[in-house]
Amino acid sequence: MTDFKAIQQQFIAHLKDPDNVAFDYGIEDRRLKIYRELFFNNILGFLSSGFPVLASIYQEQEWLRLARQFFASHRCRSPYFTDISLEFVEYLSSEHQATDYDPPFLSELAHYEWLELSISIKKCSEPLVVWEQNNDDFPTLIQFSPLATLVSYHFPVHRISVDFQPHLAEEPVYLVVYRNNKDDVNFSLINQVSAHLLNVIQQNAHIGMSELLAQMQSVLPQINPAQLNLSVQNIVEQMLSKEILLPTKCD
Structure with missing residues (x-):
């Protein structure tokens, strides 16, 4: 049994890194090639x-190289196919040794694309109660949607494409990636003040407008209270309309 397990481990190591790990147990290479391509192409397809x-921003051979390095060296903790993307993000952020072919925004763009996927398949235990814009009654309490995530990056990852690839980090970029009641995944570009406001709401399970205003005034004492109150009200209304924020009714 020990020998059989050793053969299994050698077979796995060969499939993951055939250029550096041989498999000399009497199986012709034609048959091994079928398994090598099957496993690697499966991972490549998910990536x-x-x-x-x-x-799209990599040359084909360089993208294959990156996928091969991930497949060969990363030890996945999850057996689920849906977690391969997260494993790839973690690999890029903590294990991957950057090369001249890798863009400086590699890990951030990967995280952003994974986040879109993660939000799209995230399950919610209860139906979302959204704010009806025609309703004159403003919510007594508000909460951050469980289908939304607030993130910040050094690169404008939401704009990156084949034609736009920044080389230097800029001012922090604040984004909210969210899914609405129709299961549409969107993002919203926000400023630092809005990001702080959303973070305050996120840190509180349910928060009322008076408490929210008080916390915002404590960090922005230089702004006229009346002006700040109006700004906070407008931001909250915008976030409610996008379903980034949700209403919570008192019992």
């Missing part, structure tokens, strides 16, 4: 479909 923008 190419999960990270279409990232894949």
